[in-house]
Amino acid sequence: MTIQKKGRMKNLTAGRPPTIRNPKSISRRATKALINSHHLLEKKKAQAISKGDRLAEAAIDTEITALGGIEKYQQASLQGQRLDRGGDSSHVLVEWLKPTDPSLSSSTETRLKMLEVGALSTTNACSRSEVFEVERIDLNSQSDGIIQQDFMKRPLPKDDSERFDIISLSLVLNFVPDAMGRGAMLLRTLDFLKQPDMNGSSRPPDLFPSLFMVLPAPCIANSRYMNESHMELIMNTLGYVKARSKTTQRLVYYLWVRTSAIQSPLTTFRKTELRSGHSRNNFAVVLRGSSE
Numbered sequence: 001m002t003i004q005k006k007g008r009m010k011n012l013t014a015g016r017p018p019t020i021r022n023p024k025s026i027s028r029r030a031t032k033a034l035i036n037s038h039h040l041l042e043k044k045k046a047q048a049i050s051k052g053d054r055l056a057e058a059a060i061d062t063e064i065t066a067l068g069g070i071e072k073y074q075q076a077s078l079q080g081q082r083l084d085r086g087g088d089s090s091h092v093l094v095e096w097l098k099p100t101d102p103s104l105s106s107s108t109e110t111r112l113k114m115l116e117v118g119a120l121s122t123t124n125a126c127s128r129s130e131v132f133e134v135e136r137i138d139l140n141s142q143s144d145g146i147i148q149q150d151f152m153k154r155p156l157p158k159d160d161s162e163r164f165d166i167i168s169l170s171l172v173l174n175f176v177p178d179a180m181g182r183g184a185m186l187l188r189t190l191d192f193l194k195q196p197d198m199n200g201s202s203r204p205p206d207l208f209p210s211l212f213m214v215l216p217a218p219c220i221a222n223s224r225y226m227n228e229s230h231m232e233l234i235m236n237t238l239g240y241v242k243a244r245s246k247t248t249q250r251l252v253y254y255l256w257v258r259t260s261a262i263q264s265p266l267t268t269f270r271k272t273e274l275r276s277g278h279s280r281n282n283f284a285v286v287l288r289g290s291s292e
Helices: 028-051 054-066 069-080 090-103 179-192 228-237
Strands: 112-117 132-138 166-170 210-216 240-247 251-258
Touching (some): 028 054, 090 251
Parallel strands (some): 166 210
16 A cells, blocks of 8 residues: 655745744844845845836846845844844833833723834734734735835825824834935824824823834944934934934834924935945935925
């Protein structure tokens, strides 16, 4: 009697979302290399598009596909969120909120409204905390509970009921391929946050409305065009004040609280060299002033 061997389950592309899949683990070095390569190619693609170079754009698309496309990039990002890799970045925000826990409530009527841009998982620390009512969006959603949407094309709120107490941009701003686009994204957060004096009784006034932002540490510590004080100056111009920050070897975390209206007229921030040296990266944020 012939015994048939059981066939192996189809891997990855069989159709289940990354948050449910249990893909083979890859090393931290390989994860970092894949993410960095994807970021670099996306930047080159944006440059090709801006120049109208369709041949270069097509060639770069081929390279991105060879790396596994956005799906492989998201898998690598999820790999980095595993507990044995340090956990997801939102646990820092939850830790920051612990001293204010008595002011917060898990009641569905008073939960803080959060917009999570670039969401990869529905089970991160913020989602499990029961403090937030989370709306999750991503350019290429592969999971139920995450809306496929471009934040820069999201319809503007009709009224305050469609605005949020907090927006999360965790490892999102650095993925925007150009400095002007990053400035536009920061500016756009103001359209979706509640005003500082609205519904103050339902949230701790010293921490909300706010923007939770996470960046690779080199974006601040080793950029030719950015440093801590310059980032703070840009954010202050937009009406934000730094309430919390934390820097590790790999990441920098911020909680920016919206305390005032945007500066009028809006100051222009150009791509100006702040540090010299061949080893610097080119991370920058450009804001167009009111006169431009």
